[in-house]
Amino acid sequence: MNSNFKVRSSYVHDTANKFLNNIAFTQPPIPVLSLIKQYAKLKWHADACEGFIYYDPFRRKKKYIVSIDKEMIKGRTNWTIAHELGHIILNHFIEFDIDNLNDEEHDILDREAEIFARELLMPREWVKSNCEHPLTISILAKLKNLFDVSWQAITYRLDELNIYSKDYVLSLHEARKIEKET
Ligand SMILES: [Zn+2]
Incomplete structure (x- = not known):
């Protein structure tokens, strides 16, 4: 593998933030479905393994075809769409010879798309300003629904974002389970 091939975190952060600034939404949730429709033809499948993206340079208008699993839960669907949008906005299909990458290289581009999805769906400042303290399960549920x-x-x-650790959030779930049982 080309040793220069690695996750370009700051490029992905910058691109996601520029994209967010351009679409100029002022509050969550980010309507990823209508955004991706500007670039891709969308197909809903019963079994698309979550999501799949295909680039066809010969198509006249929308050169991307995105298949989305129609049986996923909604939050997961948004995530998958944001991930595929990441591949588009990060120019993965234009910059790289996708069909000739190895697994490791594909994995790197997928990780970039994941970073993009996180930045797009849950912008840092919005998460910070909407998170109430101390965190409870119902505040977490509100955030989950908001974004x-x-x-x-x-x-x-x-x-x-170093707001609350994963372990802390898991401990809230545990505490609530125990409360319910006793
Ligand atoms: Zn991907």
Whole structure:
């Protein structure tokens, strides 16, 4: 593998933030479905393994075709769409010879798309300004609904932004389970 091939974190952060500034939304949730439709033809499948993106340079208008699993939960669907949008906005299909990359290189581009998805769906400042303290499960649920993401996604984002650690959030879930049982 080309040793220069690695996750370009700051490029991804910058690109996601520029994209956010351009679309100029002022509050969550980010309407990723209508955003991706500007670039891609969308197909809903019963079994698309979450999501799949295909680039066809010969198509006249929208050169991307994105297949989304229609049976996923909503937060997960938004995540998958944001991930595929990441591949588009980060120019992965234009900059790289996708069909000739190895697994490791594909994995790197996927990780970039994940970073993009996080930045897009849960912008740092919005998460910070909407997180009430001290965190409880119902505040977490409010955040999850506000950003239209899964429990896992909001938990990881709080951890990543050093607002609340993953372990702390898990301990809240545990505490509530015990409360319910007793
Ligand atoms: Zn991907």
